[in-house]
Amino acid sequence: MGREPKPDFERYMTALHCEEPDRVPLGDWHVDQRPKEAFLGRPVRTLQDYVDFWYTAGFDFVTSSSGILEPVRPPEGMTLKGEGVRTEYGDRVSREWAYTHEGVITSWESFEKFKWPRADDFELSKWGVFDRILPKGMKAILLLGKIYTPAWMYMGAETFFNALEQDEELVGAIINKIGEIQYQTFLRVIEHPCVGAVINPDDIAFNTGLLVHPKYLRKHVFPWYKKMGQICREKGLGFVLHSDGDCTEVMDDLIDCGFHGFNPVQPNAMDIVEVKKRWGKKLCLIGNINLDSTLTLGTPEDVRAEVYERIRTIAPGGGYMVASSNSITDYVPVKNMRALLDAAYEFGKYPIRLEEGGVKGKIWTSQTKTRRSETTKVKTGLDVEAYAEALIANDVPRLIDMMQREIDGGVAVQEVVSRGMIPAITITGEMFQNGQIYIPEMMFAARAMAKALDHFKVILAGKGESRPLRKVVIGTVYGDLHDIGKNLVLMILQGQGFQVEDLGVSVSTEKFIQAVRDGKPDILAMSALLTTTMVEMKNTIDALKSEGLRGDVKIIVGGAPVTPAFAAQIGADGNSYDAPGAAKLCLELLR
Numbered sequence: 203m204g205r206e207p208k209p210d211f212e213r214y215m216t217a218l219h220c221e222e223p224d225r226v227p228l229g230d231w232h233v234d235q236r237p238k239e240a241f242l243g244r245p246v247r248t249l250q251d252y253v254d255f256w257y258t259a260g261f262d263f264v265t266s267s268s269g270i271l272e273p274v275r276p277p278e279g280m281t282l283k284g285e286g287v288r289t290e291y292g293d294r295v296s297r298e299w300a301y302t303h304e305g306v307i308t309s310w311e312s313f314e315k316f317k318w319p320r321a322d323d324f325e326l327s328k329w330g331v332f333d334r335i336l337p338k339g340m341k342a343i344l345l346l347g348k349i350y351t352p353a354w355m356y357m358g359a360e361t362f363f364n365a366l367e368q369d370e371e372l373v374g375a376i377i378n379k380i381g382e383i384q385y386q387t388f389l390r391v392i393e394h395p396c397v398g399a400v401i402n403p404d405d406i407a408f409n410t411g412l413l414v415h416p417k418y419l420r421k422h423v424f425p426w427y428k429k430m431g432q433i434c435r436e437k438g439l440g441f442v443l444h445s446d447g448d449c450t451e452v453m454d455d456l457i458d459c460g461f462h463g464f465n466p467v468q469p470n471a472m473d474i475v476e477v478k479k480r481w482g483k484k485l486c487l488i489g490n491i492n493l494d495s496t497l498t499l500g501t502p503e504d505v506r507a508e509v510y511e512r513i514r515t516i517a518p519g520g521g522y523m524v525a526s527s528n529s530i531t532d533y534v535p536v537k538n539m540r541a542l543l544d545a546a547y548e549f550g551k552y553p554i555r556l557e558e559g560g561v562k563g564k565i566w567t568s569q570t571k572t573r574r575s576e577t578t579k580v581k582t583g584l585d586v587e588a589y590a591e592a593l594i595a596n597d598v599p600r601l602i603d604m605m606q607r608e609i610d611g612g613v614a615v616q617e618v619v620s621r622g623m624i625p626a627i628t629i630t631g632e633m634f635q636n637g638q639i640y641i642p643e644m645m646f647a648a649r650a651m652a653k654a655l656d657h658f659k660v661i662l663a664g665k666g667e668s669r670p671l672r673k674v675v676i677g678t679v680y681g682d683l684h685d686i687g688k689n690l691v692l693m694i695l696q697g698q699g700f701q702v703e704d705l706g707v708s709v710s711t712e713k714f715i716q717a718v719r720d721g722k723p724d725i726l727a728m729s730a731l732l733t734t735t736m737v738e739m740k741n742t743i744d745a746l747k748s749e750g751l752r753g754d755v756k757i758i759v760g761g762a763p764v765t766p767a768f769a770a771q772i773g774a775d776g777n778s779y780d781a782p783g784a785a786k787l788c789l790e791l792l793r
Contacts, residue, residue: 631782
């Protein structure tokens with residue numbers, strides 16, 4: 203629909219203060235290059251081209267980044283490039299992935315030797331250009347504040363998680379170094395009159411909860427947020443956190459840090475209706491239009507219907523902005539991006555008077571995981587809770603000692619595993635799903651179990667049951683290099699007695715087919731992190747059908763964007779939110 207842009211940053215600020223402006227603002231913080239160019243119908247090469255996109259699209263602002271870890275520009279040595287993955291614009295783009303195991307700073311020695319950037323090293327001249335060229339009514343928003351994310355990326359995720367338990371002082375030193383650099387950059391940029399707000403894009407959570415215990419965030423990360431938040435409040439600047447995942451556990455902390463807004467309210471992690479009820483008077487909610495399904499796999503009619511529904515239910519009273527559930531990526535068709543922009547204008551005029559069901563289309567409704575307050579009590583004749591405590595503590599000697607005492611007492615080694623270790627890792631997985639432990643503890647538990655079982659591998663092999671081990675082939679799909687979740691599934695499956703063949707990352711359809719044909723597994727498990735790589739799951743299942751192999755193997759799929767609806771749509775046998783759930787699903791499918 204045709205409309206004349208009338209930017210007014212006061213509209214944005216009014217919404218941030220949880221009040222009603224004239225209409226619901228647009229709130230996306232990042233749009234990839236290809237959809238920007240497709241929307242404008244020309245290349246975006248200069249700052250003026252960049253401003254033209256945000257203005258023409260109907261935003262009240264432009265966003266731009268400075269400091270460590272800018273979008274699409276990570277520091278050298280922090281990431282590696284994967285295979286080119288298709289976009290919606292007729293080409294392929296290579297994604298960059300952070301090192302998941304070991305990064306460039308893994309010890310005090312490497313920390314001291316690392317050539318840290320200074321705020322004065324960053325090129326900040328664009329902010330002076332924005333001072334001159336922004337249209338009347340528009341402001342610029344600084345994307346900065348990444349403090350938690352660079353820390354684990356510099357260290358490598360697994361090294362970072364280990365260090366939280368084994369050398370927290372080093373983690374704290376790295377975070378403080380990053381925080382000071384980001385803070386000094388922040389102080390320089392906000393002096394420009396064009397700047398109206400600051401967004402901290404710093405993912406601290408995943409689908410079902412925080413990545414690490416909140417005590418670490420409260421001790422090391424949140425003080426930096428609070429320091430910047432106080433200055434934003436004093437200067438009248440907006441202050442917004444972008445974090446994927448379920449941040450429920452620290453929403454009150456975020457308010458205390460001074461944030462005005464929270465983005466993107468990831469729809470398969472947080473129910474935006476419940477979030478609005480609990481925090482909607484103190485935090486403006488920005489986003490929730492589903493990137494992983496509606497914007498990428500849906501039609502413009504579906505996008506229009508979902509925007510209508512979010513405005514109808516969340517916008518009344520103020521404190522809502524229409525935006526994607528992450529950002530506008532190059533796997534979002536431009537027609538769907540247009541539908542989001544146009545629908546926000548069409549339906550967002552205050553006062554909101556929209557009737558339920560007023561626009562037809564497929565609308566995402568919350569499917570967040572229900573948490574339980576207690577874990578299951580298991581009675582097997584062995585001290586399962588003691589085994590679970592040792593697993594979480596990563597106390598391999600204690601696990602070995604407990605198992606040996608059971609064996610010396612006359613319990614068969616297979617019984618120790620089936621009645622002690624397997625129920626213990628199941629309880630540990632349940633605690634993880636319920637937010638009682640976090641990714642580091644889950645990693646420790648899976649690794650400890652693998653080491654303890656490896657200690658008894660000779661006796662286990664010598665007294666094994668006559669039936670063959672059930673077999674799982676596992677891998678991350680083509681174009682995707684993440685493997686922490688996959689590796690957790692692998693270790694838990696091995697601990698539960700499965701034989702597991704790991705194909706690694708960026709696995710082609712042909713390699714999955716060959717593994718099923720040659721290895722004859724009971725289950726094929728595929729993982730993906732991005733919607734654009736989810737397509738490879740469907741390609742593999744379709745190829746298995748074409749080869750006449752689909753009936754020979756059960757298939758499970760998982761990863762951040764994968765939902766039960768998507769699994770059913772592509773013909774998989776199931777999916778799970780996380781590694782413990784995936785291992786449990788494998789057992790259920792083979793009963």
